[in-house]
Amino acid sequence: MVVGERRINGHLLARLIGAIPRTRPYYLAVARAISGLVLDGRVPTHTRLPAERDLATALGVSRNTVTAAYAWLRENGYLDSRQGAGSWTVLPGVGAGGLAPFVPDTEHIDLGVAAPPAIDGLRTAARLAGEQLAAHVGGQGYAPLGLPELRHAVARRYVERGLPTTPEQIFVTNGAQQAVALLMELLVGPGDGVVVESPTYPHPLDTARHLGARLRPVGVSPRGWEMEYLLDALRQWRPALAYLIPDFHNPTGALMDDGQRAELVAGARRAGTALIIDESVAELAIDSGEQPAPVAVHDTDGRVHTVGSAAKLLWGGLRIGWIRTTPPMAARLMALRQRFDLASPVLEQLTVTHLLSDVMRIRAERSRQLRRNRDALAAALRERLPDWEFVLPEGGLVLWARLPHPVASTLGENAHRHGVHPAPGPVFGAEGTLEHYVRLAYTQPPEILVDAVRRLAGAYADTVARPAPTPRELYV
CATH class of the missing domain: 3.40.640.10 (Type I PLP-dependent aspartate aminotransferase-like (Major domain))
Structure with missing residues (x-):
């Protein structure tokens, strides 16, 4: 990767950052917004950020605010700079990580594999x-x-x-x-x-x-x-x-x-x-x-x-x-x-x-199954993990949930001890990001999904109490 090969201009980065909370210090709100974009994969690593003056103009803040935000990002491992080369995004202390092949887990409630049962007919x-x-x-x-x-x-x-x-x-x-x-x-x-x-x-x-x-x-x-x-x-x-x-x-x-x-x-x-x-x-x-x-x-x-x-x-x-x-x-x-x-x-x-x-009948049948399952999963998450955020998908097989803390990989490991198997967000990222996310497949019947969320809530409580780094796996 050539340093600075990717670029993002001030106008576009300001759009991604969105409205800045009008509580001081402003620079910290800007810095945390940019670090969140990097962690979520919305701004890739090794992307050259705009010049301080350009971003300040796009955000409508002083250049000193952006200078302080960039300094915070450097101090916290989200930004690297070289004289004459500008500043580009990095991840704090994250290696490439080994990715092992994934196979369906038959000993746990498997929310990792998005594979529905065979259709009638x-x-x-x-x-x-x-x-x-x-x-x-x-x-x-x-x-x-x-x-x-x-x-x-x-x-x-x-x-x-x-x-x-x-x-x-x-x-x-x-x-x-x-x-x-x-x-x-x-x-x-x-x-x-x-x-x-x-x-x-x-x-x-x-x-x-x-x-x-x-x-x-x-x-x-x-x-x-x-x-x-x-x-x-x-x-x-x-x-x-x-x-x-x-x-x-x-x-x-x-x-x-x-x-x-x-x-x-x-x-x-x-x-x-x-x-x-x-x-x-x-x-x-x-x-x-x-x-x-x-x-x-x-x-x-x-x-x-x-x-x-x-x-x-x-x-x-x-x-x-x-x-x-x-x-x-x-x-x-x-x-x-x-x-x-x-x-x-x-x-x-x-x-x-x-x-x-017979595809139209099959589509209707599959849609009824998935609606029942999706709604049961969403209701269970809202009851037992109300601080998890998600947008109800209009179709497909999976729900993408955002955790309050960047602990997805650790949660994946702890969940095994509770008998449930989610898909941690980082395996869906190109560069080790997405620790705030898990993917949950809703291909199981509602009663199983409700039990799975109960187990997942227990695993999440353990994870928040005792976070620790864990290996990653691949999912399908």
């Missing part, structure tokens, strides 16, 4: 797929682009959502994670910049790092994206790729509106940036209301590559995903895939094809 679809298998067993069983009937079903669903799509634009994968990895292999080279949200789904970050990319985090909160900041990142860094989750964002639950989607694609076009749009939970709206059209509606030159999955809507055991892209890109993906595997399982593809023919 899965067994019937599997039986019908088994009967249909007879038509395929005479061949080799390999369909490198995906079975034609599944590609037609997926394309039809995009058309129903307002995005004209042909089967030739669909490439079937073994889940969304493989889809993202294959796209990154083709779109990213060593040293390329990749814009990612902070927080975000962690596994694509590992793929980008493995490819030698330079991550460029841009903050997102449960209330949405700072579009000016995101567009400025595209304009300033001109990254090769941006990986974004605009539909019920994982983990914040935010939903990008139509206007922002159009701005995003236009900004990417100007910057020459390809977009991977992760729609893994796009079909999981909970509250009523019209959903935005897919981001690719605004695409005019084939730079938007949309990833979908059967896992979250139907069942995690169906390892079927897909990419909506251009036919030439689908051919490139097929050639690359031969390094890893030859095709997706025929029986699972047939099963998903049958289920997609």
Whole structure:
């Protein structure tokens, strides 16, 4: 990382800081606001802050106030400065940390894995797929682009959502994670910049790092994206790729509106940036209301590559995903895939094809389940942990809660002793931030979620009384 390579101007930083409490000392309010933005990942580490005079003008305070705020940030480990190089954000005493693979926890109430149970109708679809298998067993069983009937079903669903799509634009994968990895292999080279949200789904970050990319985090909160900041990142860094989750964002639950989607694609076009749009939970709206059209509606030159999955809507055991892209890109993906595997399982593809023919009923059923679970989790949190803050997500599978104290990793360790397993915020950050947050999946029945929050409240009480550093894990 080149010091000062990222920049934020005074106007934008002032917007992120917001209104300053008119209680003295002013400098401390400014300093604490900036340190909070760094800890929450909304201002990435190694970002050069604006000159003191520029920030003072944007905030409407004296330069001495900003000078004192920067001094407090330096003294408390949030700012580093060099003569002639300016001042840039850092984290106080935080190393890179080792991230171990995560597996579902069967001995605790698991709030870490966002995987719902199988939808009604899965067994019937599997039986019908088994009967249909007879038509395929005479061949080799390999369909490198995906079975034609599944590609037609997926394309039809995009058309129903307002995005004209042909089967030739669909490439079937073994889940969304493989889809993202294959796209990154083709779109990213060593040293390329990749814009990612902070927080975000962690596994694509590992793929980008493995490819030698330079991550460029841009903050997102449960209330949405700072579009000016995101567009400025595209304009300033001109990254090769941006990986974004605009539909019920994982983990914040935010939903990008139509206007922002159009701005995003236009900004990417100007910057020459390809977009991977992760729609893994796009079909999981909970509250009523019209959903935005897919981001690719605004695409005019084939730079938007949309990833979908059967896992979250139907069942995690169906390892079927897909990419909506251009036919030439689908051919490139097929050639690359031969390094890893030859095709997706025929029986699972047939099963998903049958289920997609009943997708509206399935969506309604899943929405009822998730609304019941989400509301039970939210009510239990308000009763037992009233000082935890959250925005009720309109869809998706997870709730992103803000803790009063930056103890998420320690809470994760203590929670195990209470028989519950949350997902600490730092595993969703690119740079060790987000200790104020935990992600809680609401895929369990209400009675289990209520018990889980009771256990979590006990773990939190222990954590606040005896905080201690703990290792971190990866979550899905």
